[in-house]
Amino acid sequence: MKSEIQQSLQQALEALHAEGVLTDLPAAAQVERTRDPAHGDFASNVAMVLAKQARMKPRDLAGRIVAAMPASPVIAAVAIAGPGFINIHIAEAAYRALVPAILRAGPDYGRSRLGAGQRVQVEFVSANPTGPLHVGHGRGAAYGAAVADLLAYVGFDVHREYYVNDAGRQMDILATSVWLRYLELCGEALDFPANGYKGDYVWDIAASLHREHGDDYRVAADVVREGLPLDELTPGDGGDKEAHIDALTAAAKRLLGDNRYRFVFELGLNTILDDIRGDLAELGITYQAWFSERSLVESGAVNRAVERLREAGHVYEQAGALWFRSTAFGDDKDRVLVRENGQTTYFASDIAYHMDKMERGFTRVIDVWGADHHGYVPRVKAALSALGDDPRRLDVLLVQFAVLYRGGEKVQMSTRSGEFVTLRELRKEVGRDAARFFYVMRRCEQHMDFDLDLAKRQSADNPVYYVQYAHARVASVLQQAADRGIALALTPVPGDGKLERLTEDHEIALLKTLARWPEAVEAAALTEEPHQLTHYLRTLAQDFHTYYNAHQFLVDDAALRDARVQLILAVRQVLRNGLSLLGVGAPERM
């Protein structure tokens, strides 16, 4: 509908251009929804924008433009208002025609080919597999999934990916933690390291190791302890928790040998990855690929990335380490690629990973990161520039933290002590629908308060229930008709004139909201702002509830009854399309 208006205006501008009234043509005529219905349905400010170059008063130019607009069945009236706005009123018939169009398109109403099949990768969550997902990851999960689904809906070929940090020190610490807990289960007396992973899930993995393999991995506590540097159990006690845990890891590798160590490591990694996969699947989130960092290391891709930077002359050695001169590409300081001990950094892996993404030929690559990683953006972009890629192909979307509230109190979280609130606990408490909806209700840049009580509440102030209730009410009307033995014409018949019976203000308002759906989807997708969808759905639900209260649908007049039922079927379809895009269910009954 909007594009038809745009075309109409564009044709008018082209005509004036041909006449010499305008010297330049704008790329596209700006058309917007009006805020005030008195200004019509759409308004354009082109006349004011082009007034200067036409050397005319805005209102006079507007008059010329309006005169040059071709007639259209969609447009009922055009008016010039205020300083030179062109206000366009849509014909009600055009709105009524939406009902059959929506019912015919079904799940595809709102879909478009805007993306023209361009390949886009969306990488999101990518939490380290050293523990279960916590509530902080939930926002990135829901947001990333919604962005990916939106882009797919408007015609992009979307590839969803999870980057698994399965290499590096943290994973070794996890494996060591599992082994130490296992030793405790075997009856060995050991102090658990300050820097180890203390969560219950570590016990669970250790218990399964003990259950399946008995004492096969047991080593006497004295032997493990031998020659370890002091742990720092309390700050300032002279110990070094970093050196301690690293020495413990080295001891584990030495005492268990490669194969047995690898087994414990894999057990921890796979158990946790399965857990993460399960959590996300329960939220309706799935991926095309789980990309392993270790595969990059083992295939030599990380070394290749470092070599490419070296060949391009962007690295130097200092104090035994190999540095990337990222400051040459706008970063604050240079970054280490290879440490003094010969190990590559996480950053080196990440360069290799992004290099790989680029080589896979995506038109666009989107990374969804927590806001705490914002400082990381310039260095990754710097690396892409240094490698000769266009950093603009990479979009990093930063998601601010979500703070949980329960009973008006902030819920405390701390990952270190292992007492965090897991995403699973959140989902079990508020349910999948509320979790998915609440997480995307706010702009991603906005710090978010997640009210657990509100999310659980089954009442009007909970937006999820409000929208779902609108959907259930439509089903309820149909059920009521069936119960009363009323035969309904669910499919509009062209030319039967029934839809022309939709003349009430509430009906026109509802039709106008339905008409906005494709625009809402497009805007939400292109700006990567799924929260716009939640707002749209709330508005649609509200228009429906208002209509429901103002008028009976199952009236005696069969033609009017059919028209109203067809209208609310269209509403149901759009509610379904919207909720499904957000991964939220559309219940028939509540």
Add this chain to the structure above:
RNA sequence: GCCCUCGUAGCUCAGCCGGAUAGAGCAACCGCCUCCUAAGCGGUAGGUCACAGGUUCGAAUCCUGUCGAGGGCGCCA
């Protein structure tokens, strides 16, 4: 100290590529079920768009500064 994000009604937030009188929900107050789910609807009230400058026909929106909130500044991941 430097960098990123945010600051709009009592609360939670839309609006932000400049545009017409700043919007919604909740909470508050007043109403509405012999009628398809009242998990709903209607109405009233509520604002110096943090503050100060600047840009212009026009600024909540763009720029600069100040204040405030959160986050980031490792040879951690």
